[in-house]
Amino acid sequence: MAFLQLTNIQKSFGPVQVVHNFDMGIDKGEFVSFLGPSGCGKTTILRMIAGFETPSGGTIFIDGKDQGALKPNQRNIGMVFQAYALFPNMNVHDNVAFGLKVAGDSKPEIDKRVKQMLGLIKLEHLADRFPYQLSGGQQQRVALARALAVKPQVLLLDEPLSALDAKIRVSLREEIRQIQQQLGITTVFVTHDQEEALSISDRIVVMNAGRADQIGTPFEIYNTPATRFVASFVGTLNIIEGKVADPAIGAVTIGGQQISLSEPITGAKGGDSISLALRPEAGSIAEGARGDTALPGKVVSRSFLGSVIRTKLRVGEDIISFDMFNDPGMIPPVAGESVTLRFAAKDLLVIRE
Amino acid sequence: MKARRLGAWIAIAIGASYFIVPLLGTLEFSLRMRRDAYSFDAYRSVFSDFQFRETFGYSMMMAVLTIIFGMLLVVPTAYWVRLRLPQVRPIIEFITLLPLVIPAIVIVFGYLRLYNSSSILPLTGSTSGTNMLLMFSYMTLSLPYMYRAVDTAMRAIDVRTLTEAAESLGARWPTILFRCIFPNVMSGVLSGAFITFAIVMGEFTMAALLNRPAFGPYLQLVGANKAYEPSALAVIAFAITWLSMGLLQLVSRFQKSAPAKA
Ligand SMILES: Nc1ncnc2c1ncn2[C@@H]1O[C@H](COP(=O)(O)OP(=O)(O)OP(=O)(O)O)[C@@H](O)[C@H]1O
Ligand SMILES: [Mg+2]
Numbered sequence A: 001m002a003f004l005q006l007t008n009i010q011k012s013f014g015p016v017q018v019v020h021n022f023d024m025g026i027d028k029g030e031f032v033s034f035l036g037p038s039g040c041g042k043t044t045i046l047r048m049i050a051g052f053e054t055p056s057g058g059t060i061f062i063d064g065k066d067q068g069a070l071k072p073n074q075r076n077i078g079m080v081f082q083a084y085a086l087f088p089n090m091n092v093h094d095n096v097a098f099g100l101k102v103a104g105d106s107k108p109e110i111d112k113r114v115k116q117m118l119g120l121i122k123l124e125h126l127a128d129r130f131p132y133q134l135s136g137g138q139q140q141r142v143a144l145a146r147a148l149a150v151k152p153q154v155l156l157l158d159e160p161l162s163a164l165d166a167k168i169r170v171s172l173r174e175e176i177r178q179i180q181q182q183l184g185i186t187t188v189f190v191t192h193d194q195e196e197a198l199s200i201s202d203r204i205v206v207m208n209a210g211r212a213d214q215i216g217t218p219f220e221i222y223n224t225p226a227t228r229f230v231a232s233f234v235g236t237l238n239i240i241e242g243k244v245a246d247p248a249i250g251a252v253t254i255g256g257q258q259i260s261l262s263e264p265i266t267g268a269k270g271g272d273s274i275s276l277a278l279r280p281e282a283g284s285i286a287e288g289a290r291g292d293t294a295l296p297g298k299v300v301s302r303s304f305l306g307s308v309i310r311t312k313l314r315v316g317e318d319i320i321s322f323d324m325f326n327d328p329g330m331i332p333p334v335a336g337e338s339v340t341l342r343f344a345a346k347d348l349l350v351i352r353e
Numbered sequence B: 001m002k003a004r005r006l007g008a009w010i011a012i013a014i015g016a017s018y019f020i021v022p023l024l025g026t027l028e029f030s031l032r033m034r035r036d037a038y039s040f041d042a043y044r045s046v047f048s049d050f051q052f053r054e055t056f057g058y059s060m061m062m063a064v065l066t067i068i069f070g071m072l073l074v075v076p077t078a079y080w081v082r083l084r085l086p087q088v089r090p091i092i093e094f095i096t097l098l099p100l101v102i103p104a105i106v107i108v109f110g111y112l113r114l115y116n117s118s119s120i121l122p123l124t125g126s127t128s129g130t131n132m133l134l135m136f137s138y139m140t141l142s143l144p145y146m147y148r149a150v151d152t153a154m155r156a157i158d159v160r161t162l163t164e165a166a167e168s169l170g171a172r173w174p175t176i177l178f179r180c181i182f183p184n185v186m187s188g189v190l191s192g193a194f195i196t197f198a199i200v201m202g203e204f205t206m207a208a209l210l211n212r213p214a215f216g217p218y219l220q221l222v223g224a225n226k227a228y229e230p231s232a233l234a235v236i237a238f239a240i241t242w243l244s245m246g247l248l249q250l251v252s253r254f255q256k257s258a259p260a261k262a
Helices: A042-050 A092-102 A107-120 A135-150 A166-183 A195-198 A217-221 A228-233 B002-030 B041-048 B052-083 B086-101 B104-115 B127-156 B158-169 B175-200 B205-209 B216-224 B229-254
Strands: A006-013 A017-028 A030-034 A057-062 A077-080 A156-157 A186-191 A203-206 A211-216 A238-247 A251-254 A257-260 A273-278 A293-304 A309-316 A316-327 A338-343 A349-351
Touching: A017 A042, A017 A293, A030 A042, A030 A092, A030 A166, A042 A077, A042 A156, A042 A186, A057 A166, A077 A135, A077 B158, A077 B175, A092 A107, A092 A238, A135 A156, A135 A166, A135 B158, A156 A257, A166 A195, A186 A195, A195 A217, A203 A217, A203 A228, A217 B205, A228 A238, A228 A349, A238 A316, A251 A273, A251 B158, A257 A293, A293 A316, A293 B104, B002 B229, B041 B052, B041 B205, B041 B229, B052 B086, B052 B127, B052 B158, B052 B175, B052 B216, B086 B127, B104 B127, B127 B175, B127 B205, B175 B216, B175 B229, B205 B216, B216 B229
Parallel strands: A030 A186, A030 A203, A077 A156, A156 A186
Antiparallel strands: A006 A017, A006 A057, A203 A211, A238 A251, A238 A273, A251 A257, A273 A349, A293 A309, A293 A338, A309 A316
């Protein structure tokens, strides 16, 4: 049994079931992100771990201990909320000290621990400030320190960065990850931002309508999405519709052209529709680009994203976008231009519905 | 444009004089107890009246008790409704408004029927019982203001998330209520307290019918029997009310935090 073990969790609100058969084991010290669109049940699962919601079915074990009968204040869990939720009547020191006071620690112990926590989030100099005197990013760091001060077994963060602006979001997520690794604390992080999840997680759970579509490392999730939903939600994968020509040798037709995949296609017969995914960075239209597959297309649009230029091509019925590095020495294609897109057939992924 | 401004000022002046002239008249009259000169004789007479001090003190004590018990009732109720029973909020709001709709005299006759000395709970049978009944009736009267003031203050903080944050840190509900919620609705509690104070100090019906030595009935008694003292008392009563209102303004201005609301 894993350190945090969720087994066959169900949750219904009235007649509506919002979490279905959720199973997952999270190891000690692991950083797991729940990624999914709004309303898919991420918060609900987090709240069940914290004890704010009671599962309609299934069990939650932390370190081998069934949490079912425990109230939120009896579980040893740290929680960070999107809206910070600092106590407005207490200064930074007292906010961080709150859980320790509740636990009945002595004053010197509390002061020592608070100091240590404020050192961790680099806000020692703001100990006397009240929440309304802090920026959003500072408030959220204090909230993190407050949650960690009581040495929880599991840290839960529900979209802690959503209320912050883009720059702070990036620096704070790295800070969270660094603190998490330093303390080795088991962490569940909820987000609907795929870049956030990919950049800081050990593993990601991609959620879709109350179910886990795929659980895997960021690398697996990004490179080998298990379902069409994962493929479209994570990254900017191109979905190309094709037809199976010969499953035995992995031959498919895309845009009227036959290409061969590196592997045979299982469970399909000739004439079946098939969805294939291609990462935007896997294709190129440059002269002498490598790749065993070439598709003719027409440039639809291009957008400049700084270090890369994203170009959209029409290939047959599909629009395929691909990225190329911004090279000042190269003239980017213009809309309407006919080009040849080259890529390696092994980069095409067969997508399950 | 200018003419319209002028018109507005005239309207304000008329409105203000409607309030101020009688007040000034009362003040002037209260100073004329001595034949030929202005003096504070009427005030001296009032303050030296043993009954004044007794009834004033009594009402003051009742006001303080009403505020304490009222808050102990209202804050947890408003908190609980916001946290767990948002669907019953309209009902609670309606109930708290009832004292404004039902005349005090009706309420007090209801009390007398329910709690008379031959009932199951004979509160009116003893002095302390009657005092208690009077305090509860004051609580009822101040409920509309008290509940609204507290509920408004609670709207400004995210009660639910604060509660959950405290819970996840191991706190139980008394700690949550008194350390995390109460201090943050203090502005509401205080404004409710000042309004309650003003209401209790001037209340007549309940105290008179329950036959308690409160300030309201005393005002009435003096008004019926003396010439200059009632004016002096009216000015004093006004001063108390205005002091309460002024403090209320002050408190709401000094509420320091602008709570983070996402
Ligand atoms: N207390 C509740 N009563 C009824 N339905 C609820 C309740 N809480 C959540 N739901 C429903 O459960 C579903 C999942 O909600 P949840 O808050 O877990 O989504 P989420 O993945 O966290 O979304 P978001 O990214 O918007 O925060 C939603 O359809 C929501 O309407
Ligand atoms: Mg959510």
